[in-house]
Amino acid sequence: MSNKQVEQYNNDGYVCPIRALTPEEAENFRNRMDALEASEPDLWSRSKIKPHLMMTWFNELIRHPKILDAVEDVLGPDILAWATGHFDKKPRDPGFVSWHQDATYWGLSEPSVVTAWVALTPSRHENGCMRVIPGTHTTGQLPHKDTVNQHNLLSRGQDVEVQVDEARAVDLELQPGEISLHHTMLIHGSEPNHSDTRRLGITIRYVAAHVRQTSGFKDSATLVRGIDRYGHFLTEPQPTQDFDPPVVAFYNDIVGEIRSRKEAIAAQAKSAGS
Template identity: 50%
Template sequence: MPKVLSPEAIERYRRDGFLFPVETIGSADAAAYRGRLEAFEAEQGKPLQGAYRQKTHLLFTWLNDLIRDPRILDVVEDVLGPNLFCWSSSFFIKEAGDPGYVSWHQDSTYWGLSEPTVMTVWVALSPSNELSGCMKVVPGSHLLDQVAHRDTFNEHNLLTRGQEIAVEVDEKDAAMMPLEPGQASLHHVRLFHASPPNQSNDRRIGYAIRYIPTHVRQVVGEKDSATLVRGKDDYGYFEHEPRPDADFSPEAQALHAAVSERQVQVLYRDTGRSTFRS
């Protein structure tokens, strides 16, 4: 029996490729997570950038707690089953009035995973609406196969390679997914999705957590790593990532750097690039 989602909600996710809004951590916890992020940024004297926006749960204990939060994992288990890895996580931060955007794409394009049994839980830490550049999706597009993409490396595109779908996407088919802080959306790895620039006077902060069942494998890179967040791993396809010993500790930074280097080899393969874009 499902733990959180109704059978009807699970069917909608399987039919449409997305589900929102899903109540997860609540507004108070979202504000607390945003506060910790911005306290770190103030300490560093700059916004979180580059590789630090990727797999950030390996750097901070509080984000490692977030990817394991039962309010999130119960939802994921209802769709993917009881044995779960967090394969990656990413901050998608659009500053107020910034031209940053996300082009139409499928997540599965460069991830190198063996099958599309992958869910992203996009947790809003600030208001995500049409003015601030919330996500928009094409319902049912996840039922298509992997489609061709082209790399743009556009400086304002928040994706790793500035990748975009190489065929025209009809905007009239798109559905917007506004979220309040503490709510989340779920989307399938092959769903067509994008988001426009933030035209509001506040930052738009989202934390995207990518979950896979433990039977999924990495097939294009050397042995990959992931964080076991629920159940057990009977396959051994991924090295198990430890919790950070303390926030932004030297040990956590060293592990994150090693994992990021390996991830870059997968995400930027055949481009000649060796670091995440700032």
């Protein structure tokens, strides 16, 4: 990134847009995803958490050098890909993301974490692009409440418990192959897709190698650049094929641990509220 972009990230908590993939590369990743979806109808239910372990195209994407070049300007030279996600809004999709901070339930030791949002289709205001509230990454961790709405794309429907000035919101509009970066504490969300155009984005959560999991459960990550001098996370295997059996076994172990931890946290929150 340019010095101006790095300054913007530090001041506002985000940078957008950054050209990382060529349009042809973005189309290739999207086509490989679509082909796998066609052959695996339950693709995303099978690989909702850490899908980069299950699909070769996704594992290639987290290692893309142009994405890592931008992330390095924020996190430094030693980078782990810790978590990934898939946000696909079909035309007229009512799905939305409530205002929230990413780090709320992650249990990481510090906010040396950045999310790369990779556009595989155009992401515009009319089809529900991500929106951010600039500068809110400096407020620290804010309280959130869990909500229930079938159209909320967040697993817990978390909603920040502060008054959000939506007049300050900025749309992070992207073309295929462009990315945005945002800080783990930045308040952000998105609205439904009111258009006839699909909005498909991939999220990659990168952490500096010194960050660790504090929630008391087993966690894993993939070293994608530099050196891991700390070993805070289990080393993730790299799939040689989609749903590579040894990697699937590793995935099931790790995801089972994560789900158990989430259930425990949810039970604690319910008990505290009763």
